[in-house]
Amino acid sequence: MITRSLANVQTDSRRRDDAERIPVSSTPQGRWQAQLASAIRDPYELCRRLELDPAWLPGARTGHELFEVRVPEAYLSRIRRGDPEDPLLRQVLPLLAESDTMQGFVQDPLDETGHTPRRGLIHKYHGRVLLIASPTCAINCRYCFRRHFPYHENSPSRAQWDDTLAYIRDDTSIGEIILSGGDPLATSDRQLAWLAERLEAIPHLKRLRIHTRLPVVIPDRIDTELLDWLSATRLQRVVVLHVNHASEIDDTVVAACQRLREIGVTLLNQSVLLRGVNDSVETLTELSERLFEAGVLPYYLHVLDPVAGAAHFDVPDAEARDLVKSLRTRLPGFLMPTLVREIPGEASKTPL
Ligand SMILES: *Cc1c(COP(=O)(O)O)cnc(C)c1O
Ligand code: SF4
Numbered sequence: 001m002i003t004r005s006l007a008n009v010q011t012d013s014r015r016r017d018d019a020e021r022i023p024v025s026s027t028p029q030g031r032w033q034a035q036l037a038s039a040i041r042d043p044y045e046l047c048r049r050l051e052l053d054p055a056w057l058p059g060a061r062t063g064h065e066l067f068e069v070r071v072p073e074a075y076l077s078r079i080r081r082g083d084p085e086d087p088l089l090r091q092v093l094p095l096l097a098e099s100d101t102m103q104g105f106v107q108d109p110l111d112e113t114g115h116t117p118r119r120g121l122i123h124k125y126h127g128r129v130l131l132i133a134s135p136t137c138a139i140n141c142r143y144c145f146r147r148h149f150p151y152h153e154n155s156p157s158r159a160q161w162d163d164t165l166a167y168i169r170d171d172t173s174i175g176e177i178i179l180s181g182g183d184p185l186a187t188s189d190r191q192l193a194w195l196a197e198r199l200e201a202i203p204h205l206k207r208l209r210i211h212t213r214l215p216v217v218i219p220d221r222i223d224t225e226l227l228d229w230l231s232a233t234r235l236q237r238v239v240v241l242h243v244n245h246a247s248e249i250d251d252t253v254v255a256a257c258q259r260l261r262e263i264g265v266t267l268l269n270q271s272v273l274l275r276g277v278n279d280s281v282e283t284l285t286e287l288s289e290r291l292f293e294a295g296v297l298p299y300y301l302h303v304l305d306p307v308a309g310a311a312h313f314d315v316p317d318a319e320a321r322d323l324v325k326s327l328r329t330r331l332p333g334f335l336m337p338t339l340v341r342e343i344p345g346e347a348s349k350t351p352l
Contacts, residue, residue, distance in 0.1 A: 032214075032221040036138055036186065039072040043094060046071060050089060051082040063094020066309055067147045070140035075217045078250055087245040087277045091141050095312065098142065102311035107148040109305040111344035118164045125348055128176040128209075129168065133184035133195065139217045143274055143313045145305035146182075161195070169202050176207040177235075185214035185221055193229035200233050208235040211270075213242045216249070219256035231263040240299060241269045244278050246290035257294045268299035271337065273320055274313045281326045288327075288335040298337035303352065305342060317341075321352055 040046050043060035046069055060069070071092045080086045084093075115124045120132040132149075140147075168174055177199055184192070199205055214221040230237060239260055243249060257267055269291050271278065278284055288298050301324070304314050315323075324339045340349040 032218050032223065035072050035074060035218045035220060039070050039138065040076065041068060041070055043069050046093065049076060050079055052084060052093075053082075056084060056093065059096035060094045062096050063098040063142070063309075066098050067094070067140060067142070067144075069094060070137065072138055072218050074219060074252065075139060075248075078247055085276070087283070088247055090276050091143070091244065091274070092139065094142060097312040098309040100311060101308065105306045105308045105311045107308055109145055109307050109344075110342050112146075112149070114344075118167045119160050121164045121167060123167075123174075127173055128178055129174055130178040130180050131164065131184075132181055133179040133192070134182035134187040136186045137181060137183040138186050138214050138221075141213075143272055143304060143307070143310040145307045145310075147307055147309060161198075165198055165202070168199075168205070172204045175204060176209055177205060178209045178211060180211045183212050183214055184210055185212045185226070189225040189229060192226075193232075196229055196233045196235070200235050206236060207238060208233060209238040209240060211240045211242070215239070215256040215260065216241055216243055216253050219252040222256040222259045227259060227263055230260075230265065236266075237264070238266045238268060241267065241296060242271070243269050243287065243291065243296075244271045244274060245283065246286040249290050249294055254294045257296055261295050267294075267296040269296045269337075270300040270302060271298070272302045272304060272313075273315050273323070273339075274304065275315050276313070279315050279319075279323065281323060281330060284323065284327050285330045288331050288337070292335055298335055300349065301337035301339045302349075303339065303341045317352060324352075 040049065043064045044057060046052075047054070047057050047060055063069075069092070075088065075092070079088045083089065112122050112124075115122050117123055122130040122132070124130075137144075168177070179192075179195075196208065199208060241257075260267060271287065273279060278287060284301070291298055303317065303320050304310060306314075320339060324336075328336060339352045341352055343350050
């Protein structure tokens with residue numbers, strides 16, 4: 001829960017550097033860096049820890065060859081043991097099906113490499129640019145549309161950042177920076193604070209948006225160091241989480257969201273509609289309800305991007321539309337995510 005010292009961060013910013021700090025970790029798993037380093041990266045270990053039938057292992061090994069397994073302990077703890085149908089497990093367990101080739105499912109479904117005017121910068125939409133602020137994630141989601149992204153060509157050094165920053169400085173139509181990745185919060189606070197400082201010095205920038213799964217998969221990531229630089233910037237801050245199922249939100253996630261809200265961050269969520277994970281009205285209703293309990297508003301519900309290796313997660317458009325239509329009869333308007341698809345070449349995401 002939120003401690004008294006965090007409240008002080010809000011009321012008296014000078015206190016931030018003083019001795020009184022929130023404890024860095026509220027769980028026995030240690031600081032976030034340690035949790036990130038000790039995430040499960042071995043398909044055998046994943047199957048063993050979750051008490052899965054060994055029959056899943058060969059498929060897990062095959063999928064792992066294509067896109068490596070990565071599951072932090074905090075996330076693992078929310079998965080039911082011995083249940084191959086668990087909706088959280090399905091997001092992280094590699095399957096033999098990932099090696100299937102399927103027409104239309106490609107390496108770069110969004111043509112991002114065609115919109116990269118500077119290393120690590122994607123400028124597709126008016127007024128906002130996306131920065132690949134980190135080459136890695138804390139969790140590897142099997143359906144990820146960037147599972148084949150050439151991160152090694154797009155994780156800039158400081159010198160390259162200068163070039164990226166110059167691009168932003170030169171285009172006064174840009175009002176918002178989106179930190180993405182990978183997961184931008186998988187990077188050190190030193191690096192992020194450095195970047196935030198340079199961004200806020202660009203007069204035409206108004207907003208800093210962070211697309212991250214870290215507050216969900218390692219809630220201890222939302223620690224004092226992060227809250228320090230994030231509360232110091234003049235930019236308005238938006239954090240867009242990525243949660244697909246209500247079971248991903250336990251009390252530690254609620255507390256992490258609370259810490260962000262305490263410093264005035266607007267919290268939104270985007271989900272991906274995934275076969276076998278959240279493709280029912282009940283599941284989506286529960287997700288929106290649970291998000292709001294955590295102080296998060298649903299933003300987008302994305303249909304799957306047709307990335308090679310993820311076709312088994314696909315939900316056809318007609319079914320997606322029907323689901324959302326029924327969802328609308330269950331939820332208040334403000335808890336309805338917008339169903340969208342990303343179509344390369346369009347000037348925005350496309351509502352379905
Ligand atoms: C999704 C996306 C954005 C943000 O779009 P919003 O509709 O503002 O959320 C910006 N840039 C790129 C490249 C994107 O893929
Ligand atoms: S956290 Fe996001 S970027 Fe990283 S693997 Fe999952 S979906 Fe992809």
